Amino acid sequence: MIKLDHLSKAYGSKILLDNISYHIPEGSKIALVGNNGSGKTTLLRILLGEEEADSGSVLKPSRLSLGHLKQEASLDPNKTILEEALEGAKKLTELKQELSVLSKELHVSSQDELIHRYSEVEAQYEKLGGYNIEAKAESLLMGLGFTKEKMSDSPASLSGGWAMRLEMAKMLVNDPNFLVLDEPTNHLDLPSLVWFENYLKSYKGTLLFVSHDKELLEKLPDITLHLHKGIIRVYQGNYSSFLRQKEERELLEQSQVSNLEKKKNELEKFITRFGAKASKAKQAKSKEKQVEKLEKEIEDIESGQQADSRKMTLILPPPPPSDRVLYTISNGAIGYKDILFEKINLLVEKGQKIGIVGANGIGKSTLLKTIACEIEALGGSFQASSRNILAYFSQNLVDNLPPKGNLLDVVLNSAEISYKEARTLLGALLFTEEDLEKKIEVLSGGEKNRVALACVLAKKANFVLLDEPTNHLDIESVNALVEAFQKYTGTVLFVSHNRFFINSLSSHILALSKTKQVDIFEGKLDDYKRLCLVSGFPYVLEENSEKQKIEAKKEEVKIVSYEERKSQTKELSRLEKQLQKLDQEIETLSKKEKLLEEKLAKAAENGTHEEMSEVNKELWTTQEKKEKTEEEWMKTSEELESLKS
Numbered sequence: 114m115i116k117l118d119h120l121s122k123a124y125g126s127k128i129l130l131d132n133i134s135y136h137i138p139e140g141s142k143i144a145l146v147g148n149n150g151s152g153k154t155t156l157l158r159i160l161l162g163e164e165e166a167d168s169g170s171v172l173k174p175s176r177l178s179l180g181h182l183k184q185e186a187s188l189d190p191n192k193t194i195l196e197e198a199l200e201g202a203k204k205l206t207e208l209k210q211e212l213s214v215l216s217k218e219l220h221v222s223s224q225d226e227l228i229h230r231y232s233e234v235e236a237q238y239e240k241l242g243g244y245n246i247e248a249k250a251e252s253l254l255m256g257l258g259f260t261k262e263k264m265s266d267s268p269a270s271l272s273g274g275w276a277m278r279l280e281m282a283k284m285l286v287n288d289p290n291f292l293v294l295d296e297p298t299n300h301l302d303l304p305s306l307v308w309f310e311n312y313l314k315s316y317k318g319t320l321l322f323v324s325h326d327k328e329l330l331e332k333l334p335d336i337t338l339h340l341h342k343g344i345i346r347v348y349q350g351n352y353s354s355f356l357r358q359k360e361e362r363e364l365l366e367q368s369q370v371s372n373l374e375k376k377k378n379e380l381e382k383f384i385t386r387f388g389a390k391a392s393k394a395k396q397a398k399s400k401e402k403q404v405e406k407l408e409k410e411i412e413d414i415e416s417g418q419q420a421d422s423r424k425m426t427l428i429l430p431p432p433p434p435s436d437r438v439l440y441t442i443s444n445g446a447i448g449y450k451d452i453l454f455e456k457i458n459l460l461v462e463k464g465q466k467i468g469i470v471g472a473n474g475i476g477k478s479t480l481l482k483t484i485a486c487e488i489e490a491l492g493g494s495f496q497a498s499s500r501n502i503l504a505y506f507s508q509n510l511v512d513n514l515p516p517k518g519n520l521l522d523v524v525l526n527s528a529e530i531s532y533k534e535a536r537t538l539l540g541a542l543l544f545t546e547e548d549l550e551k552k553i554e555v556l557s558g559g560e561k562n563r564v565a566l567a568c569v570l571a572k573k574a575n576f577v578l579l580d581e582p583t584n585h586l587d588i589e590s591v592n593a594l595v596e597a598f599q600k601y602t603g604t605v606l607f608v609s610h611n612r613f614f615i616n617s618l619s620s621h622i623l624a625l626s627k628t629k630q631v632d633i634f635e636g637k638l639d640d641y642k643r644l645c646l647v648s649g650f651p652y653v654l655e656e657n658s659e660k661q662k663i664e665a666k667k668e669e670v671k672i673v674s675y676e677e678r679k680s681q682t683k684e685l686s687r688l689e690k691q692l693q694k695l696d697q698e699i700e701t702l703s704k705k706e707k708l709l710e711e712k713l714a715k716a717a718e719n720g721t722h723e724e725m726s727e728v729n730k731e732l733w734t735t736q737e738k739k740e741k742t743e744e745e746w747m748k749t750s751e752e753l754e755s756l757k758s
Contacts, residue, residue: 114136114137114138114139114174114177114291114319115136115137115160115171115172115173115174115177115291115319116134116135116136116137116171116172117133117134117135117136117137117160117169117171117172118134118169118170118171118172119132119133119134119168119169119170120132120133120134120156120159120166120168120169120170120171121133121166121167121168121169121343122152122155122156122159122164122166122167123167128342128343129151129152129155129156129343130152130155130156130159130166130343131342131343131344132169132343133156133169133343133344133345134169135338135345135347137319137321138319138336139319140317140318140319141319141320141335141336142313142316142319142320142322142333142334142335142336143319143320143321143322143334143335143336143337143338144322144323144324144330144333144334144336144337144338144351144352144355145157145321145322145323145338145340146323146330146337146338146339146340146352146355146587146588147339147340147341147587148341148587148589149543149557149558149559149560149563149585149586149587149590150557150559150560151340151341151342152340152343153295153323153340154295154323154557154558156340157181157293157295157321157323159171160293160321161179161181161293176290177290177291178287178288178289178290178291179289179291179293180284180285180287180289180291180292180293181284181292181293181294181295182277182280182281182284182294182295182297183280186268186271186273186276186277186279186280187280188268188269188271188276188279188280189268190267190268190269191267192267192268193264193265193266193267193268194254194259194263194264194265194266194267194268194271194279195247195250195251195254195264195265197268197279197283198250198253198254198264198279198282198283198286199246199247199250199286200283201250201282201283201284201285201286201287202246202250202286202287202288203287204241204287205238205241205242205243205246208234208237208238208241208243209238209243211234212231212234212235212238215227215230215231215234216231219231242288246286249286250282250286251264253282253285253286254279254282256305256308256309256312257278257279257281257282257301257305257308257309258275258278258302258304258305258472258473259275259278259279259282272474273300274300274473275300275473275474277299277300278300278301278305281297281300281309285312289318290318290319291318291319291320291321292313292316292318292319292320292321292322293321293322294320294321294322294323294324295322295323296323296324296325296584296585297309297322297324298324298326298329298610299581299584299585299610301473301610302471302472302473302610303470303610303612304472305472305473306326306610306612310328310329310332310333313333314332314333320333325583325585325586325587325588325591325611326611326612326613327352327588327591327611327612327613328612328613330351330352330588331351331352331353332351333351334350334351334352335349335350335351336348336349336350337349337350337351337352337354337355339355339359346359346362349737350737352588354737358733361729361732361733365725365726365729368717368725369725370411371717372717372718373407373410373411374411376407377404377407377408377411380400380403380404380407381404383396383400384400384401384404426541426593427541427542427570427593427594427596427597428541428597428600429570429597429598429600429601429603430573431602432502432573432574432575432601432602432603432604433500433502433573433574433575434500434575435463435498435500435501435502435575435576435603435604436463436498436499436500436501437462437463438460438461438462438463438498439461439462439463439497439498439501439575439576439604440459440460440461440484440495440496440497440498440501440576440606441459441460441461441494441495441496442457442458442459442493442494442495442496443458443493443494443496444456444457444458444492444493444494445457445458445459445483445490445492445493445494445495446490446491446492446493447476447479447480447483447490447491448476448479448491449479449488452491452492453474453475453476453479454475454476454479454480454625454629454631455491455492455493455629456629456631457480457493457631458631459623459631459633461576461604461606462604463604464602464603464604464620465604465605465620465621466598466604466605466607466618466619466620466621467605467606467607467619467620467621467622467623467633468607468608468609468615468618468619468621468622468623468638469481469606469607469608469623469625470615470622470623470624470625470638470641471624471625471626471627472627475625475627476625477580477608477625478507478508478580478608480625481505481507481578481580481606481608482507483495484497484503484578484606485503485505485507485578487505487507497576500575501575501576502572502573502574502575502576503574503576503577503578504569504570504572504574504576504577504578505569505577505578505580506565506566506569506577506578506579506580506582507580508580508581508584510565510568510569511558511561511562511564511565511584511585514553514561514564514565514568515553516552516553516554517552517553517554518552518553519549519550519551519552519553520539520544520548520549520550520551520553520564520567521535521536521539521549521550523553523564523568524538524539524564524567524568524571527567527568527569527571527572528568528571528572528573530571530573534571535567535571536549538567538570538571539564539567542563542564542566542567543563543590544560544563557585558584558585559585559586559587559590561585562582562584562585562586563586563590566582566594574603575603575604576603576604576605576606577598577601577603577604577605577606577607578605578606578607579605579606579607579608579609580607580608581608581609581610582594582607582609582614583609583611583614591611591613591614594614595613595614595617595618598618599617599618605618606623612638615637615638616637616638616639617637619636619637619638620635620636621633621634621635621636622634622636622637622638622640622641624641685753688749688752688753689753691749692746692749692750692753695742695745695746695749696746698742699739699742699743699746702735702738702739702742703739705735706732706735706736706739709728709731709732709735710732712728713725713728713729713732716728
């Protein structure tokens with residue numbers, strides 16, 4: 114598949130890619146991870162040919178069919194949505210146009226050459242799935258949330274998020290064998306995200322993607338590439354596996370530093386003792402060079418570890434006092450010219466953290482805009498407490514930052530905040546002293562998002578509205594944001610498509626369903642889902658909720674025949690033997706793991722780097738095998754318990 118050959122790229126003194134080489138395995142699902150600004154998007158753009166490397170090359174096979182999602186939609190308003198989706202199948206579109214031309218020519222003349230050419234083109238069109246392409250396009254559009262009726266509308270009627278979904282359908286309908294995706298879930302609501310996740314799971318081609326959706330990073334990749342300080346490190350497995358292996362690597366590096374320090378101290382003792390002796394001067398000089406080399410090795414390892422450990426740490430100030438009830442909506446109606454949602458009744462109480470869920474376009478962001486007084490309500494009562502101090506993070510806040518303004522001035526102008534407070538806040542959001550004078554226009558998407566967050570947090574509010582605050586933030590920053598708002602004693606009303614963020618933060622779920630029903634549930638996203646499945650409430654996040662609800666509610670009583678009992682007994686015996694075998698394997702692997710850990714400790718004290726790496730590699734393999742065996746044990750145990758019950 115694609116090969117990256119000694120790629121380098123820098124912007125001024127900042128090195129993003131430092132002589133990177135990597136052969137992307139065919140058929141793999143690869144997550145590219147790294148902190149904001151580490152160069153992930155730059156690498157993808159070079160791979161796609163949208164940007165040039167300073168040196169090196171990207172080698173692509175001739176059979177490569179590349180699919181990538183454009184950052185901006187490019188749609189023809191004169192076509193229907195379905196026709197625009199079909200434009201993605203470029204080869205089929207060309208063949209269909211040729212068939213149309215040949216058909217017209219055949220009405221005028223029936224020459225053998227025309228008939229032969231028509232047959233050739235039609236055979237190729239059929240072979241590539243031309244006669245099924247419309248059904249395929251419809252299926253993709255429906256999976257992404259478009260209704261059958263909507264497909265006949267013009268793309269000009271679509272908002273930015275829906276236009277990007279149409280671009281996604283255009284990309285997928287062409288059946289690329291290599292997908293490159295940069296934050297593909299940013300424009301998807303939760304139902305479409307679930308569909309897209311399942312689509313990617315079953316995708317047979319090669320996938321390289323950047324995402325900050327933790328669940329996607331857990332479920333999809335079999336390889337994780339970590340881009341850090343211009344270097345790519347390859348880790349087998351998903352995000353959790355990457356974190357575990359990365360931690361193990363850092364422990365190994367700490368051991369390496371300890372060994373290097375010992376060698377350095379021994380050399381320095383020799384230099385101190387014999388450096389002044391003429392007979393030993395040559396040896397002392399040689400050892401001084403060795404010390405310099407060791408110091409460089411130690412510096413390289415420690416600088417990498419320091420950069421890795423730099424994390425966002427947010428501490429939100431205590432909110433000003435508020436009333437017990439901060440906001441009340443009675444029979445509310447929201448929308449623009451037309452009503453999007455009505456009969457909304459909501460009581461927002463002090464300390465609640467309410468996640469708003471529902472399909473795209475249903476009115477989630479519109480509800481926040483109405484509460485923030487950015488648009489007027491179309492009916493009912495929207496009443497804020499007199500002691501409310503509101504801060505609103507909107508989706509367009511990032512776009513409205515002044516491009517020529519510097520970070521510090523932008524935050525100072527956003528609220529009544531001191532110079533020291535602004536610097537502290539920006540520092541907590543990972544901006545250095547040097548960054549403070551940077552212009553907004555030179556920042557990455559994630560960096561702009563953090564500046565926008567700083568502007569909101571600077572307001573010291575007791576009622577915070579958040580509309581997709583995690584877009585463009587890396588996972589570490591999302592974790593920090595979650596921790597900060599978990600400790601925040603004020604009230605939060607938020608919209609997010611990030612399932613980890615919703616589950617971690619919400620005390621309540623406000624569900625807006627397609628049937629125009631509004632319900633508030635106490636608990637997190639998972640609690641809300643379980644409650645819907647057993648109580649009959651409409652579950653707004655997945656299309657197969659009816660089937661799930663029936664499965665969750667029905668309790669069947671079966672009359673078991675003799676043959677069935679005989680089969681069950683046989684299966685019970687098999688599972689018990691399997692469980693016993695797995696127990697023995699886990700015990701053996703545990704003993705091996707302990708021995709290898711002892712061996713690694715000895716190698717760290719007396720062995721070479723090669724010996725340590727070899728032992729550590731064997732230890733990782735053993736631990737992974739043990740983990741898989743334990744997972745198999747759990748699965749077998751659950752099957753056994755289920756059969757016994």
